[in-house]
Amino acid sequence: DAGITQSPRHKVTETGTPVTLRCHQTENHRYMYWYRQDPGHGLRLIHYSYGVKDTDKGEVSDGYSVSRSKTEDFLLTLESATSSQTSVYFCAIKGSSDTEAFFGQGTRLTVV
């Protein structure tokens, strides 16, 4: 367990509003990831980070931005939420060993 906490766990927001999801880790792991999970698509990478202020886009990054100003926090922002961004969002961490990859509990986001 890498001590990963996602907040909030559930959120309902209106179309057009900004939303920020937080992923917090307690073990100073370098790599952090944001995924979205949708039926029939598995988990798709939105953005990832390989260090403080070092981030890169994944396959479904449009409409999302991220920031990592501290090792322990990786923030995902929906600048202007749309109904297509209704999903379950998972934060993940690559552990210190190549054999380790852990997930947060997930955030269920509904955009109405």
Add this chain to the structure above:
Amino acid sequence: AQKITQTQPGMFVQEKEAVTLDCTYDTSDQSYGLFWYKQPSSGEMIFLIYQGSYDEQNATEGRYSLNFQKARKSANLVISASQLGDSAMYFCAMRDWGNQFYFGTGTSLTVIP
């Protein structure tokens, strides 16, 4: 581009029987890792087993084993002695040399009493 394929959307298995969940991957990387995760109805992602691309022996973790066939690029999960609590979604994933992870679309396993 990396790709993970799970061709079985749903599987059924009798309690106490073994079941194999299929996973194939596509990569040109020499160094990579393969993972299986379980997602019960509660939603959390639970790590089950890992296989490195250079590992010569198939990985095992309790009732889980990974049938790794490198030349065929397959990494099937075998669950022995299925239990009712094994009913869940199962995801295959690959970590590439750049530490990006790619996931399949998942297999829903139902264990029948």
